[in-house]
Amino acid sequence: MLYNNCMERKTERLQDLDIDTFGFEDALEYGFENRGQVVTLNPEMVMNSKKNSELKTIINNAELVIPDGVGIEIGMKILGKKVHRIAGIEYAKAMVKKYWENSLPIALIGAKQEVLELTAANLKKEFAGIKIVYAHNGFFDDEEIIKKSLKLSGAKLALIALGSPKQEQFIYDLKKEMPETLFIGVGGSFDVWSNKVERAPEFYQKAGLEWLYRTVKEPARFKRIFPTLPLFVMRVIKERICKC
Ligand code: UDP
DSSP states (O other): OOSOOSSOOOEEEETTEEEEOOOHHHHHHHHHHHOEEEEEEOHHHHHHHHHOHHHHHHHHTOSEEEEOSHHHHHHHHHTTOOOOOOOHHHHHHHHHHHHHHTTOOEEEEESOHHHHHHHHHHHHHHSTTOOEEEEEOSOOSOHHHHHHHHHHHTOSEEEEESOTTHHHHHHHHHHTTOTTOEEEEOTTHHHHHTTSSOOOOHHHHHHTOHHHHHHHHOGGGHHHHTTHHHHHHHHHHHHHHHHO
16 A cells, blocks of 8 residues: 655554554655555544454554544553654644645545535635545445445545544545545544534643543533543553553
């Protein structure tokens, strides 16, 4: 899957997953040069990969795994390793800019129809002349039709917002058939880009506490984060102790 090997990946291992150590700009460059699958990893996905071996395989076969959020950074710190936290939503936006600057076609798949339409409209406002060659909401019955249409569209950047692990599986199934396309699983990014969901204020973003802000705003998310987050930290502490 690698076309240009100028930059070498350097990964660190956490809970049997390989995670990239690139800073933001290098991760951007690497993704752009090499195509394939970008996974924006969070503790919830790490915990899911324990039960879902297919997800583990997908993550470990991704072309780039960026630590999205403070949880992974903390986990690495516990192991005495360092990675650069990269917000998936910012990475995806910067990549859109790069593809727009290079006049390369983009596809958007996922979220509710209204969210998708607003996202496309807002991207068109922000990046005049952007080539969105395919867009489909994330609630479909026949996945094969969507995959076929995406392939036919010739998109070179595909942002997939189906939530995890659906988006990771969707990308994994397709990436071999579209070797010149870069795929990013972007979770709830369209909800933010459509202005339907507010991003946390900068203070929370910088402190790595965006998840806390979102949980307070949307208490339904509480069930997703707890007990996952403390369990994740406990697992990593165990990993550290067992290796000493
Ligand atoms: N979604 C979708 N199809 C589905 C399930 C979810 O398009 O079958 C969308 C959902 O509308 C939302 C995104 O996937 O826009 C996932 O958001 P979530 O907040 O779960 O992602 P996170 O950022 O927490 O990974």
